[in-house]
Amino acid sequence: MNHIEPAAKTTERRENARRWRVLAICLVAGFMTLLDVSIVNVALPSIQQGLDAPAAALSWVVSGYALTFGLVLVPAGRLGDDRGRSRMFLVALGAFTVASALAGFAMTPLWLVIARLLQGVAGGLLNPQVLGLMQQLFHGRERGKAFGLFGAVVGISTAIGPLLGGLIIQLAGQEHGWRWVFFVNLPIGVAAVLYGLKVLPRDSVREQSRSLDLVGVLLLGGGLLCLLLPLVEQQGGGAPWILLIVAAVLLVLFVAWEHWYRVRGHSPLVNLRLLKIRSYSFGATLGLLYFAGFTSIFFVLAVYFQRGLGYSALQAGLALTPFAVGSAVASALGGRIVYRMGRRLVIIGLAAALLGLLATDLLLATHPGEVAGLVTALPLLVAGTGSGLVISPNQTVTLSEIDAAHGGTAAGVQQTGQRIGSAVGTAAASGLFFGTLMTSGFDAAISDGLIVSVGFVTAALVVALAEVFLARRPADPSAGG
Structure with missing residues (x-):
């Protein structure tokens, strides 16, 4: 017995270390796919110069990725649940790396657009596997820590994209700098695939394979x-x-x-009974609304800083960095304490994000001019800190009652809502921003654009408060999916 117990403890330690290595590769993969949502925005002038690309092609370089990314999330989650998350992870990560190479080597605008569509498909295939693996391997407080780190990745990748893009283009040159925005994925992707082959858990073999x-x-x-x-x-x-x-x-x-x-005994793409789980349905709705406000912030501020104030891509990225810093630190902290506070922590985060956005709007209304980046640093830091207390804690609470067998599908549905929210928020904010710009100038336009973000974050706060109020009632035990 004395010989068996140390061996068991050694095996447990190895498995525990392996789980955190799997988390590391998941975070790298998530960072790559989410970074490519925002980093390309500052590369558009370089793409236009390097490929002589028309405006329609530039629009599809950005929107095509978001479109195909959102389209495949739910089927990808189901495929991972049924066919094996590790297998789907490696296939999707390899495809994303290849698509990045195709984008970097593009010789025509059409070539680049097609590569971006393929990149979006691969990214959409990959992300539900990331969350599904985290749901499968981590439980209790450790799951909160894992989702906290993933939330930091979401915040950093979204906010720091313009900064990294601007830095890469400045170093590589305006004409061909955009290629290195894609090429930077290649060594990371290849290393991640090779490492994944070594550390990812073996997929369990199902007795029966379900139809799709x-x-x-x-x-x-x-x-x-x-x-x-x-x-x-x-x-x-x-x-x-x-x-x-x-x-x-x-x-x-x-x-x-x-x-x-x-009801006819088949296995549907989405088990709608998941929506009967209050923490999941409210959390998914909250995520949709918050991402509508969260994503649109970066669009209107990036346009305002660059076109309105004449900032370079690098300067605009630096102006948004306080949000990224606050989000990263708060996400890691939020993952550690969400197990104790639950949705109340999300409410605190939403309130802080709302306060920071309102302060940003009020300070920009004073027409600070070229020092706007400095003037808004503190309120953006507050907003970013609040955001960090929203994204990862909400992810943890939303998936807390979901069976691990449905983790990929549930994460795919949730992320689809976030993509829809991002598209709705960006469309609303940019539409109002450019509409006001035509008649009243940049100062009025940025105020109207930020009001859209404020409105969506306020709506998310209302949903969170409603969920906490209803949580006082006992949950329906039959809603387990």
Whole structure:
């Protein structure tokens, strides 16, 4: 017995160390895919110069990635749950690395757009596996820490993208600097794949392989396409807004089909009974609303700093860095204490984010001019700190009652909501920003753009307060999915 117990403890220590190594590769993969959402924005002038790209192509370089990323999240989560998360992780990470190489070597605008579409597909395939693996390997307080670190990655990758992009282009030159925005993924991606082959857990073999519910995939994919396309393309005015009506019809049909498919004994793409879990349904709604406000902040501020104040891409990125710093530190802290505070911590974060945004708006209303980056540093730090207490703690609480077997699908649905929120928020903020700019100038435009962010963050705060109020009632024990 004395010989067996140390051996058991040694095995436990090795497994524990392995879990944190798996988390490390998950964070690297998440950082790569989310960084590519924001880093390309500052590279657009370089792309235009290097490829002589028209405005429509530049729009699709940005919106195409977001579109395909959002379209595949839910089916990707289901594939990971059914076919193996480690396997899907490696396939998606390899595809993302290859697509990054294709983008970097692009010789024509069309080539680059296609590469970005493929990048988005790979990123959308990868992210549910990241969250599914974290849900599978970590429990209790450790899960909070893991999601806290992932929340830091979300905040840093979103906020620091313009800074890294500007720095890369400044070092590599204006004409070809944009290529290195994509090439930087190659050594990281190759190293991550090789490391993943060594440390990722072996996928368990299911006794029965479930069919994928292709009708559900088509209905959901068509609905999301019709919903997202007008939103991501509204800058170019390309997609007709009647597609939103088509989207509503397709999504209603999707819900009806999923119910019909399940009651006949099949396995649907999305188990709608997950939405009966209060912490999940409220958390997913809160995430959608918060990402609508959170993402639009960076768009309107980046445009204001560069076009309104004449900042370089690097200077604009530096002006947004306080938000990234606050978000990173608070996310790591929030992951450690969310286990004790639950959704109350999210409420504190939302209140801080709202306070920081309102202060930013009020200070910019004083017309600080070229020192706007310095003037807004403190309120953006407060807003970023609040954001760090929202994203990862909300992720932890939202998935806390989800069975690990459905972790990938649940994470895919949640992340799809976040992508929809990002598209809605950016469309609303940019539409109001540029509409005001045409008549009243940059000072009025930035105020109106920030008001959109304030409105969505306020709505998220209302949802969080409602969930805490309703949590006093006993949960429905039958809503377990």
